[in-house]
Amino acid sequence: MRLHRNLVFATIDALSEIFNQEKYADKVIQNTLKRDKRWGSRDRSFVAETTYDIVRWKRLYSEIAEVKAPYSRENLFRLFAVWATLRGITIPDWKQFEPVPSRRIKGKFDELSQIRKYRESIPDWMDELGVKELGEKTWEKEIHALNEQAPVVLRVNTLNITRDKLRSILKDEGIATEPIKDYPDALQLEERANVFITDAFQKGYFEVQDASSQLVARFLDVEPGMRVVDTCAGAGGKTLHIAALMENKGQIIATDIYENKLKELKRRAKRAGAHNIEPRVIDSSKVVKKLYGKADRVLIDAPCSGLGVLSRNPDAKWKLQPEFIDNIKKTQSDILDQYSRILKPGGKMVYATCSILPSENEKQVAQFLDREEGKDFKLVKDKKVLSSESGYDGFYMALLEKAK
Numbered sequence: 001m002r003l004h005r006n007l008v009f010a011t012i013d014a015l016s017e018i019f020n021q022e023k024y025a026d027k028v029i030q031n032t033l034k035r036d037k038r039w040g041s042r043d044r045s046f047v048a049e050t051t052y053d054i055v056r057w058k059r060l061y062s063e064i065a066e067v068k069a070p071y072s073r074e075n076l077f078r079l080f081a082v083w084a085t086l087r088g089i090t091i092p093d094w095k096q097f098e099p100v101p102s103r104r105i106k107g108k109f110d111e112l113s114q115i116r117k118y119r120e121s122i123p124d125w126m127d128e129l130g131v132k133e134l135g136e137k138t139w140e141k142e143i144h145a146l147n148e149q150a151p152v153v154l155r156v157n158t159l160n161i162t163r164d165k166l167r168s169i170l171k172d173e174g175i176a177t178e179p180i181k182d183y184p185d186a187l188q189l190e191e192r193a194n195v196f197i198t199d200a201f202q203k204g205y206f207e208v209q210d211a212s213s214q215l216v217a218r219f220l221d222v223e224p225g226m227r228v229v230d231t232c233a234g235a236g237g238k239t240l241h242i243a244a245l246m247e248n249k250g251q252i253i254a255t256d257i258y259e260n261k262l263k264e265l266k267r268r269a270k271r272a273g274a275h276n277i278e279p280r281v282i283d284s285s286k287v288v289k290k291l292y293g294k295a296d297r298v299l300i301d302a303p304c305s306g307l308g309v310l311s312r313n314p315d316a317k318w319k320l321q322p323e324f325i326d327n328i329k330k331t332q333s334d335i336l337d338q339y340s341r342i343l344k345p346g347g348k349m350v351y352a353t354c355s356i357l358p359s360e361n362e363k364q365v366a367q368f369l370d371r372e373e374g375k376d377f378k379l380v381k382d383k384k385v386l387s388s389e390s391g392y393d394g395f396y397m398a399l400l401e402k403a404k
């Protein structure tokens with residue numbers, strides 16, 4: 001592979017914004033890709049994937065390159081040189097690159113690979129927390145899987161099209177996909193591609209949604225005609241799936257504390273042809289109180305550490321803090337206590353997270369069931385999805401039923 005100057009420079013600029021200005025990697029990459037209209041799909045994927053790779057391996061590469069934050073341009077080029085050397089890519093003789101000690105880089109890589117926190121490139125606290133919560137063996141496998149690049153999975157919008165039909169349309173657009181066994185609405189891309197520019201996307205035939213995330217709406221056991229409240233709806237990934245499962249019949253009230261996310265949900269619902277979604281911003285406790293005792297189904301897709309989705313969001317390794325996880329657990333239990341009251345007697349509720357930590361998942365549910373607020377509920381079933389076992393995001397979902 002030959003390195004192109006403008007692509008390498010774009011990658012270095014993106015890394016500088018992510019590492020030094022604390023900006024989110026996905027947003028920075030999105031903007032960086034707008035920089036040069038002449039870039040083709042290979043150029044764009046070089047910038048996106050190399051940036052994500054160096055973000056993912058920041059700790060390991062920093063140790064090898066002996067550089068620390070704040071990252072000067074010189075240091076970013078050193079990180080880049082480590083990335084290229086470990087992939088067997090020849091470093092060009094540009095003045096930005098110092099002579100690269102390839103043997104030393106490979107030697108240090110072998111040496112550091114003996115120690116998990118370097119090998120898997122994670123902060124000390126995260127390694128300790130993973131071992132404490134999951135045990136050494138499971139954590140070891142899980143963090144390894146979470147460092148793999150995530151596959152691109154689509155959720156077929158069955159309001160508009162069948163899976164087979166979409167598959168054949170995408171094939172005609174040059175995008176090959178495979179159905180995934182046991183995931184009835186999913187198609188996995190055989191090769192990465194920008195699916196958002198396809199005609200099929202504009203027509204609302206699919207959404208991009210990880211396979212594990214696609215399990216949640218089905219877990220809620222919805223039926224056409226029900227009243228469902230999706231309490232932490234965000235931009236509506238699962239709301240749209242629920243709408244499709246309900247065949248547009250019944251009512252879905254989608255709430256969130258952020259209006260901008262619900263605005264995005266509205267846009268997506270329009271494209272998807274989902275007509276039974278009513279977004280409501282939670283701007284006071286009244287909004288939730290008004291719904292008490294009204295729903296057949298409640299989804300709590302709770303805010304969480306996001307440790308199950310590190311493969312698609314590797315900069316969370318550096319942005320996440322242990323204090324954030326402690327606080328979010330308190331929010332999760334408050335949300336459970338409050339939003340469970342939205343259910344009618346005999347109704348069902350799913351509590352879900354994209355975390356793999358038992359303290360955010362099964363322990364959170366067990367504590368709820370032990371509290372006064374949970375006394376009328378029983379656990380019907382739960383499912384822990386590990387990335388190392390499924391090949392998709394880490395997730396947790398519990399189905400609870402309220403007594404009649």
Ligand SMILES: C[S@@+](CC[C@H](N)C(=O)[O-])C[C@H]1O[C@@H](n2cnc3c(N)ncnc32)[C@H](O)[C@@H]1O
Nearest residue numbers: 231232233234235236237238256257301302303
């Ligand atoms: C895991 S995300 C939701 C993802 C979304 N359900 C989807 O499938 O695309 C959690 C959401 O909870 C929202 N949130 C945080 N605190 C909340 C609260 N107290 N009440 C309702 N929503 C909250 C966040 O804004 C965020 O959108």
